[in-house]
Every structure is written in C-alpha cells, then in structure tokens.
Amino acid sequence: MMALFLVxxxxxxxxxxxxxxxxxxxxxHQGQFDSAISLYQRxxxxxxxxxxxxxxxxxxxxxxxxIAKAAKSLETFLALRPDDAEALYNLGCLKLRLGNFVVxxxxxxxAVGCLPTPLLHQKIKEALQLLKGLRQPNPG
Numbered sequence: 001m002m003a004l005f006l007v008x009x010x011x012x013x014x015x016x017x018x019x020x021x022x023x024x025x026x027x028x029h030q031g032q033f034d035s036a037i038s039l040y041q042r043x044x045x046x047x048x049x050x051x052x053x054x055x056x057x058x059x060x061x062x063x064x065x066x067i068a069k070a071a072k073s074l075e076t077f078l079a080l081r082p083d084d085a086e087a088l089y090n091l092g093c094l095k096l097r098l099g100n101f102v103v104x105x106x107x108x109x110x111a112v113g114c115l116p117t118p119l120l121h122q123k124i125k126e127a128l129q130l131l132k133g134l135r136q137p138n139p140g
Contacts, residue, residue: 011129018045021053024112036060051080054136055087067097089124105131 007099014022024039040057043050058073071094092107108124108131116124 001032015023015046017050017053021050021056024053024066025056028056028063031058033064037064049080051077054080058090060087062094067094070094071098083114085111085114085120088114089116089127098129101131101134 019044024036024043026102027036027039037057037060040053040060040115043053043115044057045069047053054073054077058070058077061067061070061073071091074087074094078091079086081087088107088111091102092104092111095101102131105128108127112121
C-alpha cells in the first residue's frame with residue numbers, strides 16, 4: 001500500500017523511498033533506533049542525495065549516544081543543504097561535545113549568517129557565550 005501526500009489540489013503517490021522513510025521515522029519516534037538506522041542507511045544507499053534521511057540518521061545516532069556518527073551524518077546533510085541554520089547549530093553542538101571548540105564556533109557563526117528563527121538565534125548566542133567561557137583561563 002502506498003502512502004498519499006497532498007500536493008496542491010492533487011494527491012500523489014509517495015515514492016518507495018519516501019514510504020521507507022515514513023517507516024524509519026515511526027521507528028525513530030518509537031525509540032527503535034537500530035531499526036530506524038538500518039532503514040535510513042538503506043534509503044541513503046539508494047539515494048545519497050535524500051537529505052532528510054541523513055538528518056534523521058544523525059538524530060538516531062545522537063539518541064544512541066553515537067556523537068561522532070551523528071556529526072558525520074549532519075555534515076553530509078549540510079553538504080546537500082548548506083544554509084540550514086538548525087542543522088548548523090546542531091552540528092556545532094555535536095562538535096562542542098566532541099571537544100572541537102574552534103570547529104563548533106565556526107558552525108555556530110555560520111548558523112547566525114543563515115538568519116535563524118529568533119529562538120534558534122538565542123540558542124546560538126548562548127552556545128557562543130558558553131564557548132567564550134570555556135576558553136577563559138582557569139584562575140585556579
């Protein structure tokens with residue numbers, strides 16, 4: 001059975017990869033990360049330019065605590081969609097967790113240049129402040 005999506009006034013059948021993505025998304029939301037990862041990887045093997053599969057794969061990896069793999073998936077997503085402020089912010093946060101402060105700061109700065117929403121702009125500002133504090137010499 002194919003899923004239907006409304007496009008304008010018409011309903012169009014979802015592509016087979018979109019149908020697999022819907023299943024993967026459901027598994028991700030149910031906390032079945034290994035199964036979701038497997039499906040996202042299958043999608044990417046068939047269509048490496050399926051940007052949203054890379055983004056959601058990064059989310060699944062992050063939720064499993066695999067920060068480096070999550071960062072790699074977001075980097076691939078950003079190669080396809082370089083001006084996505086939310087992805088840039090998220091990658092900056094992942095790089096921060098990996099201890100790559102300079103790289104993290106670069107992603108945060110690039111996110112600001114992509115005109116993020118006011119809430120995301122505030123989060124980026126806070127992340128940059130945190131980085132500034134981490135770079136201060138320890139007085140003790």
